[in-house]
Amino acid sequence: MIESRENGRLAALIFGAALVVAVFAWWMSLAPRPLPEDAPLEAFSAYRALKHIQATAGWPHPAGSHANEMVYDYIAGTLEEMGVEMTVERQIERNGRGIAHNGAILARVPGTASTGAFAVDAHFDSTPYGPGAADDISGIAAMLEAIRALKAGPPLMNDILFCFIDEEEHGGGGPDLCMRHPWFKDVRAVLGLEARGTSGPSLMFETGRENGFLIRQLARSEAKPRATSIMFDFYDRMPFGSDFGSYKREGFPGLNIAYIDDFAHYHTKLDKPENVSLASLQHHGCYILGLARQLGGISLQDCRAPNAIYFNTIGSHMVVYPGSWGMPITIAAAVLFAGVLLFGLIRRRLTVAGILGAL
Numbered sequence: 001m002i003e004s005r006e007n008g009r010l011a012a013l014i015f016g017a018a019l020v021v022a023v024f025a026w027w028m029s030l031a032p033r034p035l036p037e038d039a040p041l042e043a044f045s046a047y048r049a050l051k052h053i054q055a056t057a058g059w060p061h062p063a064g065s066h067a068n069e070m071v072y073d074y075i076a077g078t079l080e081e082m083g084v085e086m087t088v089e090r091q092i093e094r095n096g097r098g099i100a101h102n103g104a105i106l107a108r109v110p111g112t113a114s115t116g117a118f119a120v121d122a123h124f125d126s127t128p129y130g131p132g133a134a135d136d137i138s139g140i141a142a143m144l145e146a147i148r149a150l151k152a153g154p155p156l157m158n159d160i161l162f163c164f165i166d167e168e169e170h171g172g173g174g175p176d177l178c179m180r181h182p183w184f185k186d187v188r189a190v191l192g193l194e195a196r197g198t199s200g201p202s203l204m205f206e207t208g209r210e211n212g213f214l215i216r217q218l219a220r221s222e223a224k225p226r227a228t229s230i231m232f233d234f235y236d237r238m239p240f241g242s243d244f245g246s247y248k249r250e251g252f253p254g255l256n257i258a259y260i261d262d263f264a265h266y267h268t269k270l271d272k273p274e275n276v277s278l279a280s281l282q283h284h285g286c287y288i289l290g291l292a293r294q295l296g297g298i299s300l301q302d303c304r305a306p307n308a309i310y311f312n313t314i315g316s317h318m319v320v321y322p323g324s325w326g327m328p329i330t331i332a333a334a335v336l337f338a339g340v341l342l343f344g345l346i347r348r349r350l351t352v353a354g355i356l357g358a359l
Contacts (some may be wrong), residue, residue, distance in 0.1 A: 009104060024328075028314050030200060031279035031280050031282065032282050041149070041152035042152045043149060044146060044149050044289050047278065048148070048279065049142055049285065050281065051267060052074075052078070056070075056074050056137055057131040057137040057273055060132070060295045061132065062125055063101040064101040064321030072088070075093040075105050075140065075144070084109065084151070086107040086146060089105075089106065102166065102172045104166060105163075106162070106181055110159050111155065112156070112157055113162070114158045115300045120143055120163065120292070121163040121165060121175065121191070121192050122142070122143055122193040124162075126169065130268045130269045131271060133273045135197070135272050136193065138276055146285055149285075150292060157192070161178075168183065170224065179247070179250060187252065187254075188300040190253070190254035191256075191287065192243060194256065194257065194258035195266075195289050196260045196263060198265050198275045199279070201283055202286075203259065204218065204225055204226065204255050206232050207256070209231055209251070211253065212323075213253070213303050213305040215308045215320055224287075225312070253257035284290045307323040328347065
């Protein structure tokens with residue numbers, strides 16, 4: 001009886017400790033706290049970025065609409081006010097789906113001795129059904145605030161390009177316009193910004209081929225990443241796409257991020273500024289600034305390495321190891337598991353009935 005009571009206390013202690021660890025791990029996985037409007041100028045502030053969302057996402061603005069032209073003017077005017085190099089690329093063409101209003105605004109923050117460029121992409125057109133505050137004006141706002149923060153901080157060695165894309169919701173050719181521009185010949189890596197909801201942490205859910213170099217740089221950066229290679233294994237089998245796919249098809253290494261909570265708001269009239277999570281917006285900014293400053297200060301002559309396996313432990317900490325280790329680790333784990341089962345059965349600490357009951 002005494003032994004049974006002691007075993008019960010031990011089980012309760014173990015369960016309580018596991019529960020505390022699980023809650024702590026969940027809490028650490030949330031999006032970072034948004035910084036206020038009076039944050040240091042070289043920092044990203046979600047409250048400053050929110051003003052861009054409020055100015056451009058009060059109404060639906062699908063590609064080709066008058067409302068979307070107003071968004072063009074706002075982005076171009078904001079970049080001009082900040083003194084950023086920029087170019088507006090437009091192309092209207094007829095395709096199998098009708099008239100495509102392909103367009104892009106390409107901006108550049110030049111480096112001091114560039115060895116290559118890092119590009120960031122988001123689209124500003126919405127669906128006809130909602131104002132697109134999260135998808136994807138939040139990405140546009142994050143890029144504008146990140147440009148301001150980069151210009152306020154010390155200059156980087158490498159160029160940083162920002163691709164403001166039109167017509168994404170209908171699979172337009174905005175990324176192709178960017179890739180044809182002379183600035184893009186120096187691009188070595190691309191970050192895509194997306195949303196499939198209005199809140200939650202920004203998840204790095206897709207990579208290009210030969211991702212080992214970029215994954216290791218992501219782990220070393222101040223991006224506060226939430227990422228696992230299993231996520232991409234699932235996404236790669238799903239019938240979805242984004243602008244990032246255009247860069248990926250052309251062979252550019254890169255990373256694609258999105259926040260996905262409150263999915264019911266996605267592509268509806270509920271995707272409005274007041275529903276966009278400031279924490280999610282802050283996390284987008286962490287990725288942009290973290291990767292821009294990490295990749296902006298190292299040689300980008302070669303941004304390719306064999307694919308990596310990667311995952312978070314607690315918070316932003318990442319474990320990264322070569323993909324070639326996957327099968328040996330799997331085999332070792334299977335052998336160890338089989339050995340434990342066999343040992344338990346031989347010592348009669350385990351029974352077949354007990355194992356089946358536990359399953």
